[in-house]
Amino acid sequence: MYLNLVKSKIHRVTITESCLDYIGSITIDQDLMDAANIYPNERVQVVDNNNGSRFETYVIPGERGSGVICVNGAAAHLVNVGDIIIIMAYTWMTEEEARTFKPAVIFPDTQTNKLV
16 A cells, blocks of 8 residues: 655745746756655645635745745635745655654744755
């Protein structure tokens, strides 16, 4: 049996931009992606703490050290610049793997979106 567990989590970052006129995705500072073990084009779930919206999209790397968190495309209707969000990626693993697996969870500064 396989279980679907949280692999990566960026806990409480602030949306810096939103761009409706884009194919769709979320742009994340490459430093945050690396720290959270999230890959370009990986599917993620985004949860908005301000309004409760939840959606899935894929990740585009943003400029390293910029603190950028930009929701693109139709999902930009679900968030506002300044909202606090949580970004999670999941993976499938066996029960045996799940017993010892530790997800990568990071807690950036919500004012700068940079690692502390």
